[in-house]
Amino acid sequence: MxxxxxxxxxxxxxxxxxxxxxxxxxxxxxxxxxxxxxxxxxxxxxxxxxxxxxxxxxxxxxxxxxxxxxxxxxxxxxxxxxxxxxxxxxxxxxxxxxxxxxxxxxxxxxxxxxxxxxxxxxxxxxxxxxxxxxxxxxxxxxxxxxxxxxxxxxxxxxxxxxxxxxxxxxxxxxxxxxxxxCCVATGFGAVVHGAEVSALDTVAVLGCGGVGIAAIQAARIAGARRVIAIDLHAEKLDRARKFGATDTLLSTSELVAEVDALCPGGVDKSFEAVGSPTTAGLAFDILAPGGTATILGLQAAGKRIEIDAEKLIEGDRKIAGAYMGANQLSRDMLAFADHFERGTLxxxxxxxxxxxxxxxxxxxxxxxxxxxxxxxxxx
The missing domain is CATH 3.90.180.10 (Medium-chain alcohol dehydrogenases, catalytic domain)
Structure with a gap:
């Protein structure tokens, strides 16, 4: 320069x-x-x-x-x-x-x-x-x-x-x-700040790119009892297990039933890291009653997400955002560094x-x- x-x-x-x-x-x-x-x-x-x-x-x-x-x-x-x-x-x-x-x-x-x-x-x-x-x-x-x-x-x-x-x-x-x-602040933050995942929760992550893999790692670190990785590509699912996914599923038309087979009734917390109205809707559909779907993937202005009204109203399910993982980077950096040095992140x-x-x-x-x-x- x-x-x-x-x-x-x-x-x-x-x-x-x-x-x-x-x-x-x-x-x-x-x-x-x-x-x-x-x-x-x-x-x-x-x-x-x-x-x-x-x-x-x-x-x-x-x-x-x-x-x-x-x-x-x-x-x-x-x-x-x-x-x-x-x-x-x-x-x-x-x-x-x-x-x-x-x-x-x-x-x-x-x-x-x-x-x-x-x-x-x-x-x-x-x-x-x-x-x-x-x-x-x-x-x-x-x-x-x-x-x-x-x-x-x-x-x-x-x-x-x-x-x-x-x-x-x-x-x-x-x-x-x-x-x-970005990807760690968003995925990790959405799990620990946005959805507040605990050891009592079952978790599903749709999309195993950078944000999704960060969310999978955060769910493992938070002690989630089951972490399901979901993606269109088997190659990404193979990698997801390395980062802490307990189960993997290819995203197909049978996804809701397949999640139900692993976690009867659905998962407690889901995270969408693709950026598609379709996958955002799926993140809601695979929830258990009282569960929360956190939508992270950016979408174009004007896009709409369709959800099942019955599941929302009678099942007390929720859909939420967690922009940039609702992070507090100055504080979170200490935790990121500690987890990195100890090999957990x-x-x-x-x-x-x-x-x-x-x-x-x-x-x-x-x-x-x-x-x-x-x-x-x-x-």
């Missing part, structure tokens, strides 16, 4: 103090990302600039890339990331140069009613915190580049508020640590392929493999 002062068109303020980096830019939905020259700003008050070390390729990124989820282009995707602080803005008090951190896609103010009640992922000021007086990133023509979640981690560096970072212990390697910011084997930044499009292709859990790009 090299500093520039006059290479970018636009106002003098936008030209000054920017640094040239390489970013993987989404120009056209459905087309591969293009590695381009881009120019990143200096951090403003309360912000830090972070040099990217490793970034996970999340299925949310893939949905945006393919056009299944809407985003304004040009855009830089990427949000499941770990990096090293390389520049600190004014009034930053907790981070220093060289600190290794993960970024949270849900920055929280710590002061609104949701934050003070321990619901940081519901912060009422998240959108406000993403407003900035000038673009973080410009292309070679001086035009602003949109950033997914105001992060844009498919780049050599990115800028976020200090409050959107969480320090990472040295015991975690970068490829494992990046998973904590297996992050290393969740990374099923490693890619260099220039090969990021090949990484997305690898995500479509039946046995893929997480592809990680390292810098």
């Amino acid at each position: 090299t500093s520039i002062s006059t290479s970018v068109s636009g106002t003098q303020r936008d030209r000054d103090h920017r640094t040239e980096i390489t970013a993987a830019v989404l120009r056209t939905l459905g087309e591969p990302l293009a590695l381009e020259q881009a120019f990143i700003d200096v951090p403003l008050v309360g912000e830090v600039r972070i040099r990217t070390l490793a970034v996970g390729l999340c299925h949310s990124d893939l949905h945006y890339l393919e056009g299944g989820l809407a985003i304004e282009t040009p855009a830089v995707l990427g949000h499941e990331v770990v990096g090293e602080v390389e520049q600190v803005g004014p009034d930053c008090r907790s981070l220093q140069l060289g600190d290794r951190v993960i970024a949270s896609i849900t920055p929280s103010c710590g002061q609104c009613p949701q934050c003070v009640s321990g619901k940081a992922t519901r912060c009422l000021r998240t959108a406000e915190m993403r407003i900035r007086e000038r673009p973080k990133l410009l292309d070679s023509n001086g035009q602003p580049i949109n950033l997914l979640g105001s992060i844009g981690a498919f780049a050599e560096a990115f800028i976020v508020p200090e409050s959107a970072t969480v320090p990472v212990p040295d015991t975690l390697d970068s490829a494992s640590a990046c998973l904590l910011g 297996n992050l290393v084997d969740m990374v099923t392929s490693h890619w260099s930044f220039p090969d990021i499009n090949d990484g997305f292709a690898a995500m479509r493999s039946p046995d893929s859990i997480r592809a990680v790009v390292t810098f």
Whole structure:
């Protein structure tokens, strides 16, 4: 990365103090990302600039890339990331140069009613915190580049508020640590924070990608007496057993009956990690009376989930969300690190392929493999 002062068109303020980096830019939905020259700003008050070390390729990124989820282009995707602080803005008090951190896609103010009640992922000021007086990133023509979640981690560096970072212990390697910011925070958090799984519960997880495998591990750690992994691909189910699934089922038209055969009456807690109205409905259909289905997979705006009214009303079943696992990353990081160090949280084997930044499009292709859990790009 090299500093520039006059290479970018636009106002003098936008030209000054920017640094040239390489970013993987989404120009056209459905087309591969293009590695381009881009120019990143200096951090403003309360912000830090972070040099990217490793970034996970999340299925949310893939949905945006393919056009299944809407985003304004040009855009830089990427949000499941770990990096090293390389520049600190004014009034930053907790981070220093060289600190290794993960970024949270849900920055929280710590002061609104949701934050003070321990619901940081519901912060009422998240959108406000993403407003900035000038673009973080410009292309070679001086035009602003949109950033997914105001992060844009498919780049050599990115800028976020200090409050959107969480320090990472040295015991975690970068490829494992990046998973904590999204798939682990979501899957693990949904189990322990959202559904509050206990040793009395039977659990089913629909979708055995990164979020699903994190949920399976969390259910095992929480002591669930039975953990059923469900997926379309036998290869993913083979892997799921390694992470703690006690039973596996292929997703077929007989799924409800097959779950009932394993857990008569249905499961106590189910987790949908696919992002489909159909699988969300199935997560509800396999519940026991009084059970809760937690829907985690992102879906396009306007999608509707159909559920059986009788099961809802007469069976006291529930359907709920747990956005980003209802996590509290600053607190949860200590538990993640402890479980990782003790070997109860297996992050290393969740990374099923490693890619260099220039090969990021090949990484997305690898995500479509039946046995893929997480592809990680390292810098």
